[in-house]
Amino acid sequence: MAQKRRNWTREELIVAFNLYCKISFSKINYRHYLIIKLAEAIGRTPSAVAWKLVNFASLDPSLT
Numbered sequence: 001m002a003q004k005r006r007n008w009t010r011e012e013l014i015v016a017f018n019l020y021c022k023i024s025f026s027k028i029n030y031r032h033y034l035i036i037k038l039a040e041a042i043g044r045t046p047s048a049v050a051w052k053l054v055n056f057a058s059l060d061p062s063l064t
Contacts, residue, residue: 008052012042012044013052015038015041015042016038016042016049016052016053016056017056019034019035019038019049019053020053020056020057022034023053025057025060025063028050028053028054028057029050030045030046030047030049030050031046032046032050035049035050035053
């Protein structure tokens, strides 16, 4: 059964952005151990965390 969708909290966004700043774009993957650890810590799936990091990347002017 699918989980009910919930919005990201400010705190979750901050820790996710912190992780985004620490790993390279090419390493963003739901199987990355740091993404898995963060997902467990905040009660999200690794796929949701990876997707959020990709969303951050879409706003990053250093990536072209």
